[in-house]
Amino acid sequence: MSRAINRLSASAVKSASVGKYADGGGLWLVKREDGGAQWVLRITTHGRRREMGLGAYPDRTLKEAREVADHWRAVARQGLDPIKERERQRREAARNVHILVDVAQDAFESRKAELKGDGKAGRWFSPLEIHILPKLGKVPVAEIDQKDIRDTLAPIWHDKADTARKAINRLGIVMRHAAALGLEVDLQATEKAKALLGKQRHTVRNVPAMNWRDVPAFYQSLDSGSLTELALRLLILTAVRSYPLRFMHLNQIDGDVWTIPAAAMKGRLGATSDFRVPLSAEAQNVIAEARKFARDGYLFPGAKRGVISDMTMTAFMNRRGLSERPHGFRSSFRDWTAEATNTPHDVAETCLGHTTGSGVERAYRRTDFLEQRKVVMDRWASLCLRDARNLAILNAQ
Template structure:
């Protein structure tokens, strides 16, 4: 039998960085910063498993030995201790059917559908801010339409979009609870909407510049500053929103194509591919002008090591007394496409990185219309830089 209980409490307190064996598969991993972690190595069905037992000193030597003895016994009986611990945790969570716990469980189940596995946290935010503080500890089986009405009433008319998102997320959580076998009212959110009534909030679209006014504004951005250059590149490629543009890295550009990484484009989910942006001659000229400003791999850096902010672009337009904002150039382009070109609908939508048709149709249509988009981008650039804005004829465009 392997030696056990090799370590002492005194040694652990002063142990150098590295791995220290207590015997029988129990190890103390000491870090350079002084922190430490217990780790157990066991073999199950011929496969070695490594299982964290907690950090030291939260888990002391005696506790670590007790835990390791328990999990070693399970492994000796042919059961995987890691899977057994996960099962115990799931069982414990099932005993707690509060809205907070069920919400976390629903979020975990949906992560793969969300951008960047939901790491940005936006899916949970409406619930965390406006629902869970009031209803988080309430058993999900006890929640009814009156609870939901009273919780969302303060923002129903004043923050309508946030309230709508919170209501939709809550409906998903209730359906998840029902799938777990819990007796919940799946109609509670619809009943709550009936009690709250129709929202008085009127959605406001982001102000856009008329496409006829874009050339004059583009010409006014004549200084070689980061703000002017970034706005010019955004106008030339409004299909790419402000964030991917401001975070543009030099390695994303190869010849005439700028490839926005997976997950960086709004609305991309799951296995959506990276988005390719065809660069027209004018866009490449702007990029060349911006290169001397590049720092840390970013084309549009700020002085603190990050990138310029979205407000930097918006404030320039605000200071000039313009109602339009940078995001509005997407509308400018889309209106120009409709009124001054014969671009097919699917190509025009691809210019704005919009998904069209059903998922099945998109699965069989393996094209992003790069060549057609380049032709349109060149014509748009010709127009905004003072060209004649003639009707675009797309040769070979998909029907």
């Protein structure tokens, strides 16, 4: 290249005093009084003279400054304004740096309609928020690999296996969401991370459940008329999960049928029909007692606002010295139907709100077994009210 272009040398740049020094082709070194220095490219585009900063010296060497200057001169020869083009590229690069926390939030927002209560309880997002985002939230999603995921979840992979499983599964959904947005991500990263983490040692334990033979005595001990005890009684009588019961609204009750919105039923997300729960005479009595506590239409309101916490009934059973949990009464009910009744499998499972059979079978089977379930729930209520001494007689029926 001509000396008219490359006028400066590395040693001259290093020893230069305060002032401006031309390297040729519009490239200048500007030495300041404070000891700092920077590269500037003077260029004319669209009839206007422009000065473009190319970085500080010595962070950018003379050789690097010349290479950058060559690039932007070529841009100018294409009829583009180098400064505006650089700004455009920076904006585009910023848009392309999608960090995990932003993609995760977007994935969550797109799935809210599928979640109970629009995900307000936080159970879908919390595994990510607590165990993934603190370490990987600021990382561009395209840069996340199996080693990052392994290192993030290794501390809880065995000790909190269920939580870790939920976290990695949610992360997999987020990665697929990122791919749908057109980002280049490794869709196998979570599966590779599982291979690196190894098989979980944690043994899944079922929710402690009360033996169905002990349910009558416990049910009859709930006799104070408190809101918590009424909620427990209705939970036992209907064999539903705590979420729909806690959010039970008066406008969902029509005589001896309680209709739970489909969105509130776990395992029935996206269902086009709600779930009907037959109410025994005893269940209707409990509802009548609970009405005096109703606020804003909710049968079991919280002390200050909203509805009772999902820990309210658990805490009550803890105070009673019981290891069993409220959710376990669903198992108590199911064991009773299997051991002490001739309830058909599909009817018993439908009592719990479970779907049975293949998709094709369900497409052709339109019944929800409401009448059959009324009979079963009436017998269950009778069991709950029966004196324990007469339990053997009931079992023989």
